[in-house]
Amino acid sequence: MGSKGEALRQRIITAADELFYQQGYENTSFSDIADAVGISRGNFYYHFKSKDEILIAVIDARITGIELMLNEWNKKFIDPRKRLYYYIDMPLRNQENICLHGCPVGSLCTELAKTNHAMLDDANKMFIVFHGWLVIQLNLLGVNKNVKKIAMQFIARVLGIVTVANAFKDKSFLKQEIKQLKKWLDDEVLEFCHQ
Amino acid sequence: MGSKGEALRQRIITAADELFYQQGYENTSFSDIADAVGISRGNFYYHFKSKDEILIAVIDARITGIELMLNEWNKKFIDPRKRLYYYIDMPLRNQENICLHGCPVGSLCTELAKTNHAMLDDANKMFIVFHGWLVIQLNLLGVNKNVKKIAMQFIARVLGIVTVANAFKDKSFLKQEIKQLKKWLDDEVLEFCHQ
DNA sequence: GTCTATATCGAGATAGAC
DNA sequence: GTCTATCTCGATATAGAC
Structure with missing residues (x-):
């Protein structure tokens, strides 16, 4: 719950939001989101357990x-x-x-x-x-x-x-x-x- | 161009048409179509060179x-x-x-x-x-x-x-x-x- | 918290036997 | 023409080092 992690979580949501809109949900991969945010794919799973979970956050x-x-x-x-x-x-x-x-x-x-x-x-x-x-x-x-x-x-x-x-x-x-x-x-x- | 092959081609198109409608294009795999028609995945490529090609045929x-x-x-x-x-x-x-x-x-x-x-x-x-x-x-x-x-x-x-x-x-x-x-x-x- | 490395799976596509 | 076997790739997801 550190402030740095929270901020990154928000950046992931924002990037995913935009990519889901531009490319669709299924068509957007973790790599796409990770690249957009500038983090590694592995780090992703510290913030979200699954792809569905980020969809929930985006909605x-x-x-x-x-x-x-x-x-x-x-x-x-x-x-x-x-x-x-x-x-x-x-x-x-x-x-x-x-x-x-x-x-x-x-x-x-x-x-x-x-x-x-x-x-x-x-x-x-x-x-x-x-x-x-x-x-x-x-x-x-x-x-x-x-x-x-x-x-x-x-x-x-x-x-x-x-x-x-x-x-x-x-x-x-x-x-x-x-x-x-x-x-x-x-x-x-x-x-x-x-x- | 044998009549049997043509008929199968039509059956593939019909099945793909229905599945694309029900599940979407990207979300429908060759396996889905092959299963629906009752043929093997390999046979598929005799009739269509790629997935895009069957989309063309369906449209x-x-x-x-x-x-x-x-x-x-x-x-x-x-x-x-x-x-x-x-x-x-x-x-x-x-x-x-x-x-x-x-x-x-x-x-x-x-x-x-x-x-x-x-x-x-x-x-x-x-x-x-x-x-x-x-x-x-x-x-x-x-x-x-x-x-x-x-x-x-x-x-x-x-x-x-x-x-x-x-x-x-x-x-x-x-x-x-x-x-x-x-x-x-x-x-x-x-x-x-x-x- | 963030990384690299890797496991696992299913996809599209190809080769070649029959 | 239709099949089985296989290749390759990229996806989600996990393990564990730092």
Whole structure:
């Protein structure tokens, strides 16, 4: 539990997080992570007993990362409508990575579902965190019918757009469809909220 | 080029196709395929020089399979609107597999994008085939503005729904959102087509 | 805590008998 | 054409020196 070991543990998680996103979980080896951090493969096992264990740590880090990010957004924007715009624009802000590697949450869930990995139930909690936050923003805007359903539609629509943009590596499609989604939010979801 | 060898080649492709869908491409070994077909690993290499080569064959088979399927649909339904309904309902007809393994096209593209595989450009042709067919149906229904764009939105929305349903293994979400999508088709896309 | 060395396994791929 | 036997490599994981 020394501070040096803890710091290294964090560096391993950060490197693994990035590599899992860029290359996928199964496709990323201990060597890849060890090289990225600059340690030996053997040292790795002092901090994590298995590859699954680092996946757990990465998912955990991502969840708290998302929670921190959403708290920042809450501080940055008082208007819930602007928060929702900022959510929708997220893929545009990360458009390079989105086109190269897809959705960090969705692509991991897709991989874990494919390999029948037990951690799928923890991975999709990342979606749940976004969902809970979306529900709150919609409630604040006076949307009180089908809020949970609408929040899931948000997530599904963004994910669909991002996944297609990734498959075709098409930045312009991403831009165009995110714009369309904003229109949907204004015209369909928040039709009766003119605050 | 003997008929027996050709038949076995087809059986290998069929088995690989199914396993790639269920387990993913990288996660499926030659042993898996050989076991499924009931041949030895060595025999495998008489028919395919490498694992990539069978991926090519599988994608090729899937594309012609999709084309055949869409031709069947064209024969089965004269009304293009009913064809579009049938397209939208596809995930419901395959709901068990969808929840277990996701979208056969989308999940493969996501994996190939992640591993930077050269075959991604061929895999997303599966989407293109669907897209071309959707454009034709929309044209037949008198939609003449943004047809290509709308057809891609179709694909992206279905893919988003399917990917979320797969991540949560949630059949009821799938049903509910497909229903919603049908409403979107009627109210937004075909609003002015009352044939 | 971090390292090197090594065990073990399963993968893709090849050689050659039949 | 199909098989068995084998090669090679890279992966996860362990043992033990420092």
